[in-house]
Amino acid sequence: MSVSALNGAFAMTLLLMTCGMTSCELLKNGGFDNGMDPWHCWGFSCELLGSADSHQGSHAIRSHGRTKYYQGPSQEMTTVPGKLYQAQSWIKFLNDTTGSLGQLIELEVAFNFPDDSHDYVNVAMRPLVTVADGWFLLQGDFQAPPKAVKSTTFYYQGPVAGVDFAVDQASVAEVTSDSNWRKETDDVINRVRKSNINIVVTSPANIDKSAVKLRVVQTKKGFPFGATVDSWKYVNSSQQKYRDFIHTHFNWAVPGNALKWRQFDWHQPHEGPGDKLYARAQSTIDGLRKAGLKVRGHNMVWSVEQFIPEKIKQLSGQQLRDAVKNHIQWTMNVTKGTLEHWDVNNENLHGQWFQERLHDRDYDLELFRMMHQADPVPKLFLNDYNVVAQGAATSAYLAQGQRFKNANVHMSGMGVQCHFFKDQEPNPSQIKRHLDTLATVGVPLWATELDVQSADENTRADYIEKALRALYGHPAIEGIMFWSYGGSSPSSLQALVVDGSMTLTAAGRRVLDLLENQWMTDETHVLSQSGDHFTVRGFHGDYEMQVIYQGHQQSSLNFTLGKDDETVNVNVHGHT
Structure with a gap:
């Protein structure tokens, strides 16, 4: 009896027995070693390829005679509402199209609901x-x-009509979330975001050590936490609360739109680069830097057509x-010495206008x-979406990143x-998989x-805490920038603060x-309890060590804790 003929708890029990508790394969004959059944090729032709032309095993299948972009091998499968699944397939193109730099290929899932939507x-x-x-893995x-x-x-789509492609080793399997993710991220945070502060204390022999307190207080974070900045608002003299919030709570910032090429064209037509509307962006950058923040440049060009200046x-x-x-x-030239990063070609996975226009x-x-x-x-950075919060472009971004690194650009x-x-x-487990x-x-x-x-x-x-813990708790992440943190009301979809008053939301x-x-x-730490040599595991950043004797601060010293452990020598005097 097939799973589709069962229902309720018995169906779920059979699925778990058949597929195991941690992974369940939904596709049948994904390696095509048993022919093409139950795969369908509606409106075009499919044929089996032998082992010499397969990626693995005895067969692959070739799609040919395609007349529509959405035509590709398909198979019906059974999913469980709300469950998370991973899909993959090996793919190889068999012919190119004249005058084209290449074609898009997609794995797609179509859900048909009882109301026929x-x-x-x-x-x-x-x-x-x-x-x-x-052959490449998607x-x-x-x-x-x-x-x-x-x-x-489940089906394949994307290439224009007339492009043939082969597919092999198709799979759709349920993936489970790690219930232990919080402990694992906390372990990474303790290991990667902290270092040891080894404190060595020298004090008179007759001092009352129970009256000596040593306070180790962090004054500035070392890890980059930043936010997008609305330059129109930032340079407005009436928006002091807005500026204060940014300066107080973040150590990095990015002018959200002010540096984008098309932004200049929207607000001031120009004949040459010297006429660009840049004063507002420069004022924003100068203000942020004066407040001690580091600044990212976003973005130099944007290959998605709708964001390209009309003149270009x-x-x-x-x-x-x-x-x-x-x-x-x-x-x-005009930003020299003011920016730490640049997003070079924004969202190049989702638009290739410059490459296609130049046929390069x-x-x-x-x-x-x-x-x-x-x-x-x-x-210099790549920058793209659907690579962590969602995973549709993760494998493509991996390939792009490897290409850029290998090109040494x-x-x-x-x-x-x-x-x-x-x-x-x-989903912290999903985020970790993508980041890994x-x-x-x-x-x-x-x-x-x-x-x-x-x-x-x-x-x-709850959502933002889960995302932050998953990101900060991954060793490859070296900075986190909030994009839309201000909204028009506490119920704004993205807001951390209420716009205008800058009142914090939950x-x-x-x-x-x-x-x-x-x-x-x-x-x-009380000296009589900690001893003359003790260690504090501290987050990276700037610190002040305060020596307090009999309730009065006696002295202080400053230091910076980075990835290497730091030894701090403290002298305690026998007087207040």
């Missing part, structure tokens, strides 16, 4: 695929809708290359080279945007655009408790 989920994607890529994950489903179909869209060939080069050189697949690499040549100091890190959908509860995957590139990862969405502020507080209070209480060090 549909929901289509992009599970995994990879752009600009060609025959030269050979992988992603999805969550089944939390309601009854009439049918669920009219260019091609050498004129386009010259315009981009002039933009980079001018911008790098490697132009994205050239952008990094030009920026480094214009100013070698700022660290001065890529210093990869930005992972971390935009969670409305009412999407962050991307960490194999071997460069730092920054959570560049973190936000969660729920109309209920207490739910939002989510805001939760965040500041983590950043300024739980993840900051403040310990007081």
Whole structure:
């Protein structure tokens, strides 16, 4: 009897018995070693390939005669409402298209509901695929809708009509969350975000050690916690509360829109780079730096067509290359010495306008080279979405990161945007899997655009805490930037504060408790109990060591704790 013929608890019991408690394979004959059944090829042709043309095993299947982009092998499967699944397949393109840099390939899941409505989920994607890529693994994950489903179909789509491709080793399996994730992230935080402060105390022989207190208090965080800044608001003289909030609670910032190329064109037409609307951005950067914050540049170019300046869209060939080069050189010159990072080519997985316009697949690499040549100091980043909060682009981002690193174009890190959908509860186990995957590139990862969405502020507080713990508790993450932390009311989907009054919401209070209480060090030790040699495990950052004798502060000294342990010598005097 098939699983589909069963129902209720007996069906679930059979699934667990068949697939095991931790993983359940939904697809049948995913390696095609038993022919093509139960795979379907509606409106086009499929044929078995032998072992010489398969990725693994005795067979793969080839799709050909495709007349629509959405045509690809498909199979119905049974999902459980609310469960998380991982899908993957090996894929190889068999022909290219004339005049194209490559084609998109996607793993897709279609849900058909009892009322005959549909929901289509992009599970995994990879752009600009060609025959030269050979066999590659495409992988992603999805969550089944939390309601009854009439049918669920897994299928391939993406390449234009006429492109043939082979697939092998297809799999859709349930993945489970690690109930121990909190302890594991806490262990990473204690190991990676802290170091030892070895305190050596010298004091007179006749001193009353029970009257000596040594307070080790952190005054500034070393780990980068930052936020997007609305430059229009930041430079407004009436927005002192806004500026104070940013300066008080963050040590990094990013001007959200002020440095984007099209932003200049929206507000001031110009004939040359010297006419750009830059004063507001410069004032914002200067104010942030004066307040002691470090600043990220976001972004130099954006390959998604809708975000490209209209004048630039009219260019091609050498004129386009010259315009981009002039933009980079001018911008790098006026920002020289003020920015720590630059997002170079924003969301290049989801748009390749410059590459396609110039018919140059490697132009994205050239952008990094030009920026480094214009100013070698700022660290240069990729930056993309659906790579951690969701996983549709994780495997594509892995391939892109490896390509950039191997090309030696001065890529210093990869930005992972971390935009969670409305009412999407962050899954720490899923976040860790995605970060583990991307960490194999071997460069730092920054959570560049973190936000969660729920109309209920207490739910939002739970969501943001889970996301923060998962990110801060992963060793590859070297910085976290909040993207949308201010809203128009306490029920704003993304807000940590109420816009205008800057009053903290429940989510805001939760965040500041983590950043300024739980993840900051403040310990007081009585000398008679601690002894003359003791160790404090402290978070990285700046510190003040206060010597208090008989209730009065006798002296203090400052030091910085980094990744290496620090020894602090303290002298206690026999007087107040």
